[in-house]
Amino acid sequence: MKLKLATVALGAFMAAAPAMADLVVPNLSYRTGPYGANGTQYADGFNDYFTLLNERDGGIGGEKIQTPECETAYNTEKGVECYESTKGSGALVYNPLSTGITYQLIPKVSADKIPLYTPGYGRTSAKNGKVFEWVFNAPANYWDGASVAIKYLLEQNGGDLNGKKIALVYHNSAYGKEPIRTLQDLSKKHGFTLTELPVDPPGQEQKSQWLQIRRDKPDYVLMWGWGVMNQTAIQEAANIRFPMENFIGIWWSGSEVDVLPVGAVANGYKSLTFNGVGTDYPLYADMQKYVVEPGKASQDGQFVGSALYSRGMYAAVVIAEAIRKAQELAGTPKITAAQLRDGFEALDITPARLTEIGLPDFGPEIKMSCDNHGGSGMARLQQWDASAKKWSLITEFTAPDQEILDPLILEDSEAYAKEAGITPRC
Amino acid sequence: MFYREAGDFKTSYRDDGQTFPIRLDRWGYYAILAVAFLVVPLVIDSYWANAVLVPFLIYAIAAIGLNILTGYAGQVSLGTGGFMAVGAYAVYKLMTAFPGVPIVIHVLLAGAITAVVGMLFGLPSLRIKGFYLAVATLAAQFFLVWLFNKVPWFYNYSASGQINAPERTMFGWAVTGPATTASAKYLVCLCFAVALAWVARNLTRGSVGRKWMAIRDMDIAAEIIGVNPLTAKLSAFAVSSFFVGIAGALLFAVYLGAAEASEAFGINKSFLILFMVIIGGLGSIFGSFAGAAFLVLLPVFLKNVLVAQFGWPTDLAAHIELMIVGALIVFFLIVEPHGLARLWALTKEKLRLWPFPH
Numbered sequence: 001m002k003l004k005l006a007t008v009a010l011g012a013f014m015a016a017a018p019a020m021a022d023l024v025v026p027n028l029s030y031r032t033g034p035y036g037a038n039g040t041q042y043a044d045g046f047n048d049y050f051t052l053l054n055e056r057d058g059g060i061g062g063e064k065i066q067t068p069e070c071e072t073a074y075n076t077e078k079g080v081e082c083y084e085s086t087k088g089s090g091a092l093v094y095n096p097l098s099t100g101i102t103y104q105l106i107p108k109v110s111a112d113k114i115p116l117y118t119p120g121y122g123r124t125s126a127k128n129g130k131v132f133e134w135v136f137n138a139p140a141n142y143w144d145g146a147s148v149a150i151k152y153l154l155e156q157n158g159g160d161l162n163g164k165k166i167a168l169v170y171h172n173s174a175y176g177k178e179p180i181r182t183l184q185d186l187s188k189k190h191g192f193t194l195t196e197l198p199v200d201p202p203g204q205e206q207k208s209q210w211l212q213i214r215r216d217k218p219d220y221v222l223m224w225g226w227g228v229m230n231q232t233a234i235q236e237a238a239n240i241r242f243p244m245e246n247f248i249g250i251w252w253s254g255s256e257v258d259v260l261p262v263g264a265v266a267n268g269y270k271s272l273t274f275n276g277v278g279t280d281y282p283l284y285a286d287m288q289k290y291v292v293e294p295g296k297a298s299q300d301g302q303f304v305g306s307a308l309y310s311r312g313m314y315a316a317v318v319i320a321e322a323i324r325k326a327q328e329l330a331g332t333p334k335i336t337a338a339q340l341r342d343g344f345e346a347l348d349i350t351p352a353r354l355t356e357i358g359l360p361d362f363g364p365e366i367k368m369s370c371d372n373h374g375g376s377g378m379a380r381l382q383q384w385d386a387s388a389k390k391w392s393l394i395t396e397f398t399a400p401d402q403e404i405l406d407p408l409i410l411e412d413s414e415a416y417a418k419e420a421g422i423t424p425r426c
Numbered sequence: 427m428f429y430r431e432a433g434d435f436k437t438s439y440r441d442d443g444q445t446f447p448i449r450l451d452r453w454g455y456y457a458i459l460a461v462a463f464l465v466v467p468l469v470i471d472s473y474w475a476n477a478v479l480v481p482f483l484i485y486a487i488a489a490i491g492l493n494i495l496t497g498y499a500g501q502v503s504l505g506t507g508g509f510m511a512v513g514a515y516a517v518y519k520l521m522t523a524f525p526g527v528p529i530v531i532h533v534l535l536a537g538a539i540t541a542v543v544g545m546l547f548g549l550p551s552l553r554i555k556g557f558y559l560a561v562a563t564l565a566a567q568f569f570l571v572w573l574f575n576k577v578p579w580f581y582n583y584s585a586s587g588q589i590n591a592p593e594r595t596m597f598g599w600a601v602t603g604p605a606t607t608a609s610a611k612y613l614v615c616l617c618f619a620v621a622l623a624w625v626a627r628n629l630t631r632g633s634v635g636r637k638w639m640a641i642r643d644m645d646i647a648a649e650i651i652g653v654n655p656l657t658a659k660l661s662a663f664a665v666s667s668f669f670v671g672i673a674g675a676l677l678f679a680v681y682l683g684a685a686e687a688s689e690a691f692g693i694n695k696s697f698l699i700l701f702m703v704i705i706g707g708l709g710s711i712f713g714s715f716a717g718a719a720f721l722v723l724l725p726v727f728l729k730n731v732l733v734a735q736f737g738w739p740t741d742l743a744a745h746i747e748l749m750i751v752g753a754l755i756v757f758f759l760i761v762e763p764h765g766l767a768r769l770w771a772l773t774k775e776k777l778r779l780w781p782f783p784h
Contacts, residue, residue: 031744081726123586172575174686178586420603421592
């Protein structure tokens with residue numbers, strides 16, 4: 001009986017939800033749970049950019065953008081619930097900021113024909129657009145990240161990593177395991193030894209891993225962490241006096257949330273990034289004027305310019321550009337999800353276009369095609385300055401080692417195609 | 427007045443011993459079954475299937491499984507999530523190794539494999555009980571999840587350690603994979619839930635169930651009257667794990683379509699299902715359904731009310747939701763420690779006497 005009552009009431013509420021006429025870009029965010037501190041800022045940046053477009057330009061091509069939010073708590077079952085509850089509203093694209101949820105959604109979006117945009121996370125081999133027709137992961141993926149980090153270390157060591165020891169501290173989940181195969185291949189190519197140290201999610205327990213690092217004394221430590229795991233790892237590294245400048249995190253391990261709690265000892269910690277940091281870009285002036293000052297920013301705009309805020313905003317920039325492209329291709333501002341997919345595939349964000357948006361040199365050039373859904377894969381490094389409390393970019397955009405990555409991507413995507421019965425296109 | 431049994435006579439022991447001895451109850455049961463099988467599949471959409479009904483049915487199966495072990499046989503288990511993972515990984519290995527075999531057979535086999543694993547981890551129950559057994563099963567939870575994360579054979583050596591359910595069919599209908607229709611998903615889970623609930627009900631009221639309950643109530647006394655504790659405890663572990671394994675297999679293959687061991691089958695899942703059993707009512711099949719409904723539907727319902735209706739921020743709504751669900755759990759346990767099933771039974775008693783209670 002309880003079930004029936006709940007069912008009736010739920011049905012009534014569902015029916016009462018307003019029909020949406022605008023372009024709908026659901027924001028599957030998480031502001032609670034062990035990853036909430038990181039998820040919050042990303043979601044803010046994502047929302048605020050679309051708010052800016054609505055306030056300043058009246059949307060894209062005259063169509064307003066709506067970003068209905070749904071809390072996933074980084075939990076795959078809630079993610080599925082969010083996907084199903086927002087899909088009916090005419091959702092154009094999904095960006096769930098979770099590799100786990102991405103894996104759930106890949107088959108679903110392919111059946112429902114809605115693009116899935118997973119910048120810097122998700123399934124790496126989705127770069128192969130021949131197999132993953134509806135998934136896009138530009139500008140860079142985990143394997144690009146692993147390769148760029150090793151390239152940076154090569155550069156630091158005069159092009160030779162022979163006999164060096166590198167440890168990988170990773171979140172023991174699909175997300176953290178992604179770079180292992182690439183790093184193994186890279187270690188064969190460059191002759192360094194790789195130690196894999198898994199940390200069970202959410203990641204507060206990592207004493208034994210750092211004990212092993214203290215014993216093995218690796219030359220460098222790479223980290224694939226997220227949420228509370230990052231700050232714990234940086235604190236543990238500081239505790240064993242591991243030199244911070246030899247500690248490099250993936251882009252998801254490089255935000256203010258991760259280093260601020262550790263304080264002064266986090267000074268010199270490095271991480272990858274594929275977007276600019278700080279507020280020294282012309283776009284932030286508009287953001288201040290149209291979004292923050294009128295009080296329309298998420299959480300009062302208190303995180304504007306932080307690393308994760310900027311990354312969420314960057315994801316929104318790419319989606320907005322894809323929408324623009326799709327409108328141009330379709331000849332109408334009211335595009336459908338399938339038309340947006342074509343827009344993504346024809347996307348070409350040049351440095352000139354980025355400057356026009358007000359974000360010069362903010363991200364790498366993104367050019368996608370039918371078989372390349374992952375862009376160039378370029379990333380750069382940033383370093384934390386604990387006294388100034390800010391990140392500074394220390395390298396230019398570096399291209400990954402495609403010689404290693406291409407065969408891996410082909411192998412993994414073909415395995416998926418075989419498993420799921422997909423005939424490659426283009 | 428509303429609920430009466432006047433004129434409802436029983437003339438045989440058989441009539442007296444049926445699951446729904448009151449005619450009105452029986453009709454209600456048939457009516458619910460008819461609606462569930464004949465009406466719902468026609469009107470269900472993918473939101474109702476994926477967000478509400480399919481998880482409810484799957485968790486109900488898992489709750490029945492744990493209820494058999496904890497509610498009927500008195501063996502406390504915190505390893506439910508781990509056993510669900512066994513079901514999920516078993517069905518994944520079977521699906522990918524034997525693509526031609528119908529998926530339902532794989533799900534049943536996954537249940538059987540979980541039953542064997544469950545019996546293995548049930549062996550300590552012969553020597554220890556109560557809290558100590560709970561800790562032993564907790565070890566099973568952590569060991570199994572670690573195993574599925576550690577050994578690449580279980581996830582077919584995929585780069586990320588995720589398992590994905592490929593499309594498999596039943597009588598030409600897709601049951602797993604992205605092309606599955608909402609009604610196919612729902613019907614498969616409903617068939618399993620109804621069949622397993624029927625099996626559980628009949629097992630628990632027969633001699634096997636009596637032995638379990640005798641062990642639960644006082645194991646030494648049970649042994650004296652001729653119940654073999656070894657077979658009783660191990661059969662409880664086997665049957666319970668069979669149910670839980672099927673729930674895990676359905677959760678992965680039909681509901682989610684992809685899973686990773688630590689996220690989908692972590693310790694939280696064990697607690698969730700234990701709460702379902704406690705809130706629903708220990709030792710009750712109806713209670714398992716009620717508990718599953720309470721913990722699956724209430725958060726979705728609250729989310730829809732708070733976010734879609736009141737327009738609250740999603741994080742605030744998520745926190746309030748946790749508080750409301752937590753408070754209701756405490757409230758229910760204080761008001762009725764025997765769970766929703768007992769509450770429902772009391773309601774029926776009261777309605778039968780209304781308006782002249784004595």
